[in-house]
Amino acid sequence: MTANWEKLLSCAIQCDRCRRKLGGKDRRILSVYDHQPICMICKKAEEQRADYEAVSRAAIGQCLINTELAYGDPGGYCFHHFYPFTC
Numbered sequence: 001m002t003a004n005w006e007k008l009l010s011c012a013i014q015c016d017r018c019r020r021k022l023g024g025k026d027r028r029i030l031s032v033y034d035h036q037p038i039c040m041i042c043k044k045a046e047e048q049r050a051d052y053e054a055v056s057r058a059a060i061g062q063c064l065i066n067t068e069l070a071y072g073d074p075g076g077y078c079f080h081h082f083y084p085f086t087c
Helices: 005-010 040-047 052-067
Strands: 028-030 037-039
Touching: 028 040, 037 040
Parallel strands: none
Antiparallel strands: 028 037
16 A cells, blocks of 8 residues: 555545545545545544554554654655655
8 A cells, every 4th residue: 555645645536434525625634544534524423433542542653654754744645644745
């Protein structure tokens, strides 16, 4: 997934979870569960899951291993799991 995340995120025209259409100015983010682009409504629901904290920590750890960039680096794959993106 780390190889094509930028294309998937920037070109996402719909939420992978609810299938809501995403326009160029709509914010989207990568899911920590399946790394697919989702809308902010689905992200809020994802954050309410009981296992979200544990899954998020695991995602950050795996991101650091895969990319060697801190999750707070705006140019990194991990960043877009926690900070919204628009086209």
